[in-house]
Amino acid sequence: MDLKELYQDIILEHGKSPRNFGKCKNYNHQARGHNPLCGDQVHVYLKLDKEKKVEQLTFEGSGCAISIASTSIMTELVKGKSFKASMEIIDGFLNMIKGGSEVKSNDLTEDQKIKIMSLSGVKQYPMRIKCATLSWHTLISAMENKDKDVNTEI
Amino acid sequence: MDLKELYQDIILEHGKSPRNFGKCKNYNHQARGHNPLCGDQVHVYLKLDKEKKVEQLTFEGSGCAISIASTSIMTELVKGKSFKASMEIIDGFLNMIKGGSEVKSNDLTEDQKIKIMSLSGVKQYPMRIKCATLSWHTLISAMENKDKDVNTEI
């Protein structure tokens, strides 16, 4: 295990200055996520346009560096993507974190792939995986318009 | 430990043919005893006369050889005794069974003392002490007219 792998500069930077933080205007989907074990909260606001493209994606919440950075990176990568591409990215990420291989997607630039892989250090820290995945599960819930709060036991 | 000490002939004999078994006429005190662990039951019927002397003492119930013999011997020894003498005999017995010395009482004949001491083998068998003492506790309850069923946890 290596703390430097977990807390890469890019994580620390996103953790400190998250992108797309706040409630976006005109969101038409939203979902709340919660980790009952530690109290982490996330609220995802999403605007899907008529073609179900992700027009806007922002979040509010509190949590550790891993959780905030993961959410911030998520909003950056998914914003502007089609519904299908978004789902592929999310699946790719969740799969990677659970021990799968690196995220492959034609919809991500090399830079974005580096960004998403900066979260892979979490794999080594089983108790922290939920920190990294909570917002991604919450995003799925928002996109699918489920009428349920998410919590990380899923 | 010695089974012969526990199951002396006198115990076996009283166990098989208990004295004073049944409900006596005109009883004016009674109490029920019960051992919830094993299901032993005893019902003591007692007639105290005006001077509170034990005029009649009988019992009904089911239980092991130790329990039946102990009850049978108890009825034999207590019947006809004054209230005070009865209580002394009961205390003496309970004390002896709990590890105290032999029962001393001016109200018991030598023969009766041998009879009561035949129950002393139970001392070696902690799980069986309740078998031997249930009816004695129940008799106290009947004499004191307590409005409570007795069980051997006392």
Place this chain on the structure above:
Amino acid sequence: MNIDNIKSQFPIFSKKINGKSLVYLDSSNSSQKPMCVINRLDTFYKSEFSNIGRSIHSLSVNATNKFDETRMSVKKFINAGSKEEIIFTKNATESINLIASTFGQQNIKSGDEILITELEHHSNYVPWHYLRESKGAVIKFAPINEDGDIIISEFEKLITPKTKIIAVTHLSNVTGTIVPVKEIINIAHKKNIPVLVDGCQSAPHIKIDVKDLDCDFYAISCHKVYGPTGVGILYAKKDWLEKLPPYIGGGGMISEVTKEKVSYAQLPEKYEAGTMPTAEVVAFNESIKFMESIGIENLINHEKKLTNYALEKLRSINSVQLVGNPKNKAGVISFTIKGVHPHDIATILDEDGVAIRAGHHCCQILHKKLNLPATARASFGIYNTKDDIDILCEAIENCRKVFNLK
């Protein structure tokens, strides 16, 4: 693992009782523990101990994983649908109370009927009795015949439109009757009635497949299944656990808590309040592995042979009366001896190192039905041998000697 020298796996058998080798015939009460389970407890406490779930540090991560592994093993052992269906309790009694209380709160009103049987252990009656007291429910008792078998036709007749739940033992802890629970569940489900199975005695002796049975609830005590004391299991179909209210409330079973309201964790945590018997759950995984290393089939065979041998030998002793003669019977044999009360039998047998149980075995209703105030019971575990039965029978002969019987 060779079943013939399995006794060597159980350290207790090197102990002497009154100078004699221990012949342990009280496994229905609680089983002895194999070395691997005792050792697992030891190592866990010595080098891995931590509370689970709540902390991020390495010890806690490891303990949490080990705890989860047992849950997965139990799921597999009883063939549950998912690990959310496995709830750890303190014993089978708590498992049954959990269902009686939460199901009762939600589904029982005055006049509703609960159907149980005359075979039930107090732990599968008193929790339902509470609903009689608090809700005005009616409890019906399906009768047994002289052999100790449930009379299925009578059972069916007792089901009415008011029957809300059926609770029945899988294996009687007195007569050894193996109850045809699959048939009962089938009958009940046709009328949309859920069934709780008390699997306390079956878990160590029968192959359990909750999917095949299709039972709604199944209760197990780990201490009877070669596991540590302090742990029980409740299996329940996920739908039920999601629908029913929570039971014990406190740390670990909540989601969000404010001064005004409380929301609850997902399964299985919703039903696991407070600190769990962490070490004991972890060690129970070894009990399952132990049984699987023997092979459930081998275990069943071994106990079947033993039971038949014992029945034959006991039947040949004139003064012995066997209690019940069920169609399908596992290694639980209750008996009486003419002229010797069961408590006296137990004491006399103990002198020879033979541990049996005497009394009503927490089945007062059954004993009343059988018109017996008490019985003596010899019950088997994987470690028992024909020698044990032989010693039992000799010790029984000794009862007659002590009591001067012919």
Place this chain on the structure above:
Amino acid sequence: MNIDNIKSQFPIFSKKINGKSLVYLDSSNSSQKPMCVINRLDTFYKSEFSNIGRSIHSLSVNATNKFDETRMSVKKFINAGSKEEIIFTKNATESINLIASTFGQQNIKSGDEILITELEHHSNYVPWHYLRESKGAVIKFAPINEDGDIIISEFEKLITPKTKIIAVTHLSNVTGTIVPVKEIINIAHKKNIPVLVDGCQSAPHIKIDVKDLDCDFYAISCHKVYGPTGVGILYAKKDWLEKLPPYIGGGGMISEVTKEKVSYAQLPEKYEAGTMPTAEVVAFNESIKFMESIGIENLINHEKKLTNYALEKLRSINSVQLVGNPKNKAGVISFTIKGVHPHDIATILDEDGVAIRAGHHCCQILHKKLNLPATARASFGIYNTKDDIDILCEAIENCRKVFNLK
């Protein structure tokens, strides 16, 4: 026993975490176990195991006696009036639920008030919340001040003629506040209101004297008091236990059972349904003996010194903010670090072998009041030393390095 090398009594400290010696600062969560307790479990399972109470054979007699000895030790340890007042449960959470449920059934109706505090653990809130849901009770929260102390004058004002019970922690598992429960009980009793004390955190750290406190109910978790998991204790005044209805129903807690009715066993059995955590209760006797061999006074002194040392050192670290500053404080220290979330602190400390806890510690209401989503907590046991504190402080420095903070 010499307190300075007490660590050697705890086998876990020979373990390495990430190549480092274990610095265990999560004792408020659960304590580590001394050798004598682990060994007692081992011997009991290896050579003495039997279920208790129900059987007559020698193994059972011995086990029953050993079980009873623990009850007597607990009685002495907390200075209870009689052994009937000591009930074994599965954890403190169950102890509190037992009282909330049985007391609530008998004494709470719509509009009645239950007074607790903002310091309470979820286990001392959710059980009362159930009464809010089922009975329409009102829960009031006595406020704390900035230091984390209960404001007694405010507490008193919250007592009304409708207050039916007060439930309060003896020692906060977040701020380490030692609550003046004796004063609170005194106030409550003047108005005839019974008081339940959550003694989960106090039991390992404070001398407990239930007679002196005059509390009505006291809840303890053995796993926090150097004992095995799976056992809790409920102390309750005998009068209460006799008056209240039974809780979990089943084997062992009954007197007579018929198809029509059930009567209950005497104390303490009335509240001990089903098979108990036999081995764990037996082993807990060693935990008490262990603490007594050290001497409660010595233990308190040791932890006091350690706490003062830790507070001083932590205060000197600029980025560290301590949570609360109570008048009387035991060895539970919660803190935050500017710019580093508690979960990240816990992960970084773990890398140095330092086990702390991060989160809301089952106290969401307190955290909301303090306006902190989460805190990091270091809590002490008898085995901790000044070296442990030094390593903690170095590891905290490392957080700043990892996070590139000045």
